[in-house]
Amino acid sequence: MAVPQNRVASETFEDLALPLFDRLYSYAHWLTQNREEAEDLVQETYAKALKGFSSFQPGTNFRAWIYRILRNVFLTSRSGLKERSFDNDDDEAKDANYAADQHTPESILLERLDQQLVHKALDQLPVMYREALLLCEFEEMSYQEISSTLGVPVGTVMSRLSRARRALRENARRLQGG
Amino acid sequence: MACELWTAKLDTYLDGELQRDEELALREHLRTCSTCAADVLERMEMKRSIQSAAMRFRPDPAFRARIRQIVAVPRPARRVWKWRPVLALTAACVVLVAAVWTIHLQNQSRERHLVNELVDLHVATLASSNPVDVVSSDRHTVKPWFEGKLPFTFDLPELQGSPFSLFGGRTSYLNQSVGAELIFRLRQHSISVFIFQERAVGAGCAENMLTSELNFHLQSWSKNGLCYIVIGDVSPEDLQKLSALLKT
Numbered sequence: 001m002a003v004p005q006n007r008v009a010s011e012t013f014e015d016l017a018l019p020l021f022d023r024l025y026s027y028a029h030w031l032t033q034n035r036e037e038a039e040d041l042v043q044e045t046y047a048k049a050l051k052g053f054s055s056f057q058p059g060t061n062f063r064a065w066i067y068r069i070l071r072n073v074f075l076t077s078r079s080g081l082k083e084r085s086f087d088n089d090d091d092e093a094k095d096a097n098y099a100a101d102q103h104t105p106e107s108i109l110l111e112r113l114d115q116q117l118v119h120k121a122l123d124q125l126p127v128m129y130r131e132a133l134l135l136c137e138f139e140e141m142s143y144q145e146i147s148s149t150l151g152v153p154v155g156t157v158m159s160r161l162s163r164a165r166r167a168l169r170e171n172a173r174r175l176q177g178g
Numbered sequence: 179m180a181c182e183l184w185t186a187k188l189d190t191y192l193d194g195e196l197q198r199d200e201e202l203a204l205r206e207h208l209r210t211c212s213t214c215a216a217d218v219l220e221r222m223e224m225k226r227s228i229q230s231a232a233m234r235f236r237p238d239p240a241f242r243a244r245i246r247q248i249v250a251v252p253r254p255a256r257r258v259w260k261w262r263p264v265l266a267l268t269a270a271c272v273v274l275v276a277a278v279w280t281i282h283l284q285n286q287s288r289e290r291h292l293v294n295e296l297v298d299l300h301v302a303t304l305a306s307s308n309p310v311d312v313v314s315s316d317r318h319t320v321k322p323w324f325e326g327k328l329p330f331t332f333d334l335p336e337l338q339g340s341p342f343s344l345f346g347g348r349t350s351y352l353n354q355s356v357g358a359e360l361i362f363r364l365r366q367h368s369i370s371v372f373i374f375q376e377r378a379v380g381a382g383c384a385e386n387m388l389t390s391e392l393n394f395h396l397q398s399w400s401k402n403g404l405c406y407i408v409i410g411d412v413s414p415e416d417l418q419k420l421s422a423l424l425k426t
Contacts, residue, residue, distance in 0.1 A: 013249065014250060018245075021242065022233075022236070022237060025237040026232060026235045026237075027232075029234075029235035030232065030235070035238075039237075039238070039241050042237075042245065043241075043244065043245065043248065046245055046248050047248060050248065115231055115234075118228060119231050119234060122231055133228065134228075136193060137225055137228040137229050138228065138232035138233070142194075158190070161189065162189065165224070168224070169224070
């Protein structure tokens with residue numbers, strides 16, 4: 001959701017950033033899978049964003065901007081460094097096949113899709129899939145916004161989402177013992 | 179298009195990112211294909227599960243407070259505050275104008291009250307069977323009569339060669355202050371000349387003020403801490419002539 005330009009012009013950093021706090025924290029927790037690290041990540045994100053707010057261009061997407069900062073902070077953190085190798089996989093080489101992902105979720109019975117199972121299935125996703133899926137499903141960002149946040153082409157976003165969903169279904173099926 | 183080709187596009191469709199023409203075609207397909215429709219429902223359920231799972235982690239209140247502190251930098255002056263000095267100045271001007279106007283109205287009211295009071299004194303004197311306490315056309319008789327009766331003294335003009343004559347005098351009171359009331363005659367007209375200390379009259383003793391009330395004309399001025407008020411039913415010109423004599 002883009003922040004309307006006329007609002008940005010008159011709003012302060014506080015006005016724009018504080019409403020995103022809960023979601024940023026939750027997102028950070030999903031990335032780090034650790035409360036303390038999530039807090040450090042969010043705190044550093046806010047500090048960096050505040051410091052660099054003068055470089056933020058009014059009328060552009062503030063949410064994508066601050067999520068991008070959070071992600072960059074994460075990638076330089078201890079947890080992020082461990083995950084970086086995933087970020088460098090050859091997405092495009094595999095993207096040719098994402099459209100052929102025809103695995104249907106028929107094996108996942110709706111009545112058995114309890115929250116705990118979804119949590120675990122998400123936990124087990126590689127972080128690069130998890131972040132793309134969370135930005136899409138949780139933040140309801142458009143592919144373009146996700147592309148801007150992650151700094152990857154839209155095609156890569158689509159392929160990551162496709163593989164994230166497939167992996168999530170596989171995780172869920174495995175967790176169900178199916 | 180076969181089902182397997184649509185299946186690859188179902189998530190894109192649910193993300194709202196499918197091209198318009200493809201979206202319409204897929205909707206048409208979903209009306210006739212129960213397998214794909216069921217698939218869409220299951221994927222929607224998965225989306226909802228992820229959405230609710232994503233809010234699993236809640237920030238600690240203490241951490242929230244810490245972030246608020248980081249973020250709560252002094253706000254740049256909003257437009258309304260930029261105008262605050264102007265607004266304050268405007269408000270001050272409005273208050274000042276209101277105050278000046280109120281004072282002006284109060285003064286006007288006080289002056290009007292003073293004029294009415296003096297007219298009343300003049301009329302009361304003329305209506306009295308003993309309009310003066312000292313009856314004399316001699317200024318050297320009238321002036322000494324006031325000695326010991328007033329806390330001030332005054333000079334009376336030489337009227338010889340003028341159309342005015344002195345009739346006499348009496349003490350008078352205005353705002354609890356004693357003063358002199360002298361009666362002059364011009365033909366059949368009586369003119370009262372009141373002499374009070376300025377503080378008894380206050381701001382009502384305007385310099386050379388000429389005014390009218392109920393067809394009586396008044397002229398006032400200040401001199402040596404005393405306020406002179408001339409009042410009568412003669413013309414303003416005659417009133418001014420007598421005033422000129424008294425000022426000499």
